[in-house]
Amino acid sequence: DQQVKQNSPSLSVQEGRISILNCDYTNSMFDYFLWYKKYPAEGPTFLISISSIKDKNEDGRFTVFLNKSAKHLSLHIVPSQPGDSAVYFCAASESNFGNEKLTFGTGTRLTIIP
């Protein structure tokens, strides 16, 4: 049972344009969401997070939007740069319920075309 889903395995975007990565979840107890970026043979690098009490969080070129009613979140990267090419993972936890584990999606490979 995949509680966190990233339905697009890959995405290609022209350099300078906006990249939009999507994530859906089924567990209504999730209250904390994170995006990680991963290069081959490295561990995931934290990008940005959002609590369920918010619907938007912004950090530089990265913005995460949360739509609780649709159980959907998205990561916007603007402008996209070649160094953004990596696999992006969405993750969620039931942090307010004492459940520490992160549940990850299967990832979306983002390729930025120069």
Add this chain to the structure above:
Amino acid sequence: DTGVSQDPRHKITKRGQNVTFRCDPISEHNRLYWYRQTLGQGPEFLTYFQNEAQLEKSRLLSDRFSAERPKGSFSTLEIQRTEQGDSAMYLCASRSSGRADKTQYFGPGTRLLVL
């Protein structure tokens, strides 16, 4: 400020052998997590420590797996009688106990190949 470190970065072993991995968390972090990632999948939770206490274990953690954090600092993950299905990237993460920042920060991982 050093991040989470893991040792070794790579391990090749024969089926049936035991292996042990080490994780050193960020120094002020009292919570430590182990995850496993296989090809094409996201990381999957294995177990979690708060200080030296192991508070949660996934059903993925069979009897052949054991994790320790004896002094509440570094942690070890041991796999006994390895099987080819154990081949994966083993990731360690840590976070502080503060309520404000719930972010888990990951190490570089240990890639295990069981022949």
